[in-house]
Amino acid sequence: MVHTFQIKDKNIALDVNSGCVHVLxxxxxxxxxxxxxxxxxxxPEFLYGAIQDEPREDxxxxxxxxxxxxxxxxxxxxxxxxxxxxxxKKRSPVKALCLHVSHDCNLxxxxxxxxxxxxxxxxxxxxxxxxxxxxxxxxxNSGSRRNLEVDFFGGEPLMNMSVVKSTVExxxxxxxxxxxxxxxxxxTNGLLLNxxxxxxxxxxxxxxxxxxxxxxxxxxKMRVRAxxxxxxxxxxxxxxxxxxxxxxxxxxxxxxxxxxxxxxxKDVLHLADLGFKQTSVxxxxxxxxxxxxxRREDLPKLFEEYENLADEYVRRRADGRWFNFFHFMIxxxxxxxxxxxxxxxxxxxxxxxxxxxxxxxxxxxFVGHEEYKMGNVADGEISSEIRETFENCNVYTKPSCRxxxxxxxxxxxxxxxxxxxxxxxxxxxELSCELMRKRVECSLYIKACEAE
Amino acid sequence: xxxxKTLNSxxxxxxxxxxxxxxxxTSCQSACKTSxxxxxxxxxxxx
Ligand code: SF4
Ligand code: SF4
Ligand code: SF4
Numbered sequence: 084m085v086h087t088f089q090i091k092d093k094n095i096a097l098d099v100n101s102g103c104v105h106v107l108x109x110x111x112x113x114x115x116x117x118x119x120x121x122x123x124x125x126x127p128e129f130l131y132g133a134i135q136d137e138p139r140e141d142x143x144x145x146x147x148x149x150x151x152x153x154x155x156x157x158x159x160x161x162x163x164x165x166x167x168x169x170x171x172k173k174r175s176p177v178k179a180l181c182l183h184v185s186h187d188c189n190l191x192x193x194x195x196x197x198x199x200x201x202x203x204x205x206x207x208x209x210x211x212x213x214x215x216x217x218x219x220x221x222x223x224n225s226g227s228r229r230n231l232e233v234d235f236f237g238g239e240p241l242m243n244m245s246v247v248k249s250t251v252e253x254x255x256x257x258x259x260x261x262x263x264x265x266x267x268x269x270x271t272n273g274l275l276l277n278x279x280x281x282x283x284x285x286x287x288x289x290x291x292x293x294x295x296x297x298x299x300x301x302x303x304k305m306r307v308r309a310x311x312x313x314x315x316x317x318x319x320x321x322x323x324x325x326x327x328x329x330x331x332x333x334x335x336x337x338x339x340x341x342x343x344x345x346x347x348x349k350d351v352l353h354l355a356d357l358g359f360k361q362t363s364v365x366x367x368x369x370x371x372x373x374x375x376x377x378r379r380e381d382l383p384k385l386f387e388e389y390e391n392l393a394d395e396y397v398r399r400r401a402d403g404r405w406f407n408f409f410h411f412m413i414x415x416x417x418x419x420x421x422x423x424x425x426x427x428x429x430x431x432x433x434x435x436x437x438x439x440x441x442x443x444x445x446x447x448x449f450v451g452h453e454e455y456k457m458g459n460v461a462d463g464e465i466s467s468e469i470r471e472t473f474e475n476c477n478v479y480t481k482p483s484c485r486x487x488x489x490x491x492x493x494x495x496x497x498x499x500x501x502x503x504x505x506x507x508x509x510x511x512x513e514l515s516c517e518l519m520r521k522r523v524e525c526s527l528y529i530k531a532c533e534a535e
Numbered sequence: 536x537x538x539x540k541t542l543n544s545x546x547x548x549x550x551x552x553x554x555x556x557x558x559x560x561t562s563c564q565s566a567c568k569t570s571x572x573x574x575x576x577x578x579x580x581x582x
Contacts, residue, residue, distance in 0.1 A: 103541060107538065145538050148536050148539050155545075163551070179560075229558060230579065409575065412575035414574065414576075416543050419574070419578050420554020429562070433557070433561055492574035497563075534540065
């Protein structure tokens with residue numbers, strides 16, 4: 084499968100199965116777009132008729148370059164991954180947990196999927212005991228995997244800092260006994276950050292996700308305090324301090340954009356202007372009856388935003404104002420193996436979420452949806468039925484992913500969105516797909532610009 | 536090549552043979568976490 088697209092002055096062909104990215108001149112672009120494999124050594128006759136404004140020898144020359152890539156296996160290469168997909172992830176060990184240490188939050192963000200932290204239940208905090216049980220559960224189910232991950236999540240995890248600390252301490256003790264290596268991360272709105280917990284976090288956490296939506300007026304419209312006021316002025320300086328204290332690395336400041344700020348590139352650039360070097364701003368996803376949800380008719384505007392952001396991104400990275408934007412990061416040479424790319428997020432098998440009560444769900448987004456409850460860390464058993472449903476889902480089990488050029492970059496989309504919004508684990512959320520595909524195109528376009 | 540510039544080698548095919556160890560970070564691409572779009576993740580084997 085070859086995906087051809089044009090952004091601004093770049094003509095790009097992505098050979099999906101080999102992962103090769105080719106930047107083409109206009110004539111080659113026209114030819115590649117018209118070809119179907121298998122290719123013949125000689126220029127196919129129909130091309131001379133289809134491309135009338137170019138001399139024959141130019142067409143021959145262009146075709147011979149294309150044919151060379153084809154014979155090298157870097158264009159129109161074959162899909163040899165389906166069999167790998169068939170027996171992937173069977174009985175794969177658990178290697179990551181999302182610990183909901185706090186089902187309570189000190190903000191009232193309007194788009195919160197977690198029902199403002201409560202997850203459709205009473206507000207509650209995880210006990211130290213459940214934290215320990217969760218670590219035991221992870222170690223016990225991790226088989227031969229050495230690197231294990233624990234993300235402290237909420238609600239707002241800093242509201243239960245004592246359990247964050249005791250769980251980290253316990254895991255550090257246990258990792259030595261069992262030959263494991265724990266990596267901790269935390270996702271926080273930053274409101275409770277102070278010198279003391281910053282120090283603890285910097286010492287122990289591999290990555291930190293800090294939430295901020297961008298410009299003050301954009302942030303304060305959605306990310307509001309319990310008393311209804313905005314959060315930007317309190318939070319922004321704290322996040323800045325945190326990011327600086329980590330040497331502007333191993334963290335992300337992340338935001339959510341909604342229908343209220345379709346010009347979200349301004350928010351990304353605002354974060355960059357504030358001095359944040361690691362940024363991420365993503366579309367809100369959820370029930371389309373809400374007036375802040377992205378609609379299909381917004382796509383052209385959003386596509387334009389991504390393209391313009393891409394240009395500004397290239398410009399700034401070249402002129403000394405370097406920053407990262409999460410969705411434009413693609414490693415063309417050393418990214419993950421194809422097996423990883425096929426299997427996706429691992430929710431429901433490699434990655435599980437644990438609630439304050441110790442209940443286990445396929446991932447943080449499923450928490451509170453009773454029908455997806457898989458078990459409890461107290462006895463450590465998990466539903467094999469739910470697990471198998473998730474294990475058996477990959478890029479090749481979803482008809483729309485199988486034919487999608489972005490499949491090895493997206494890895495099949497969010498299963499929570501598929502289940503909860505589309506009613507079927509094998510039906511990705513189409514609007515999210517459209518945006519994903521655009522981001523992949525823009526990322527490749529950036530690579531093409533940076534290769535000049 | 537005069538008309539085509541190729542940006543990378545056929546990494547995906549090569550990775551099929553030796554990949555799949557599972558030691559890398561899990562990825563999540565939802566709007567509430569920032570750990571995925573798989574393509575920007577690091578492979579533990581390539582360090
Ligand atoms: S660490 Fe590398 S080889 Fe192992 S599964 Fe991850 S991407 Fe593949
Ligand atoms: S963009 Fe959508 S169709 Fe394409 S791989 Fe991702 S989830 Fe599947
Ligand atoms: S199902 Fe969605 S929200 Fe859950 S871990 Fe996967 S990508 Fe993230």
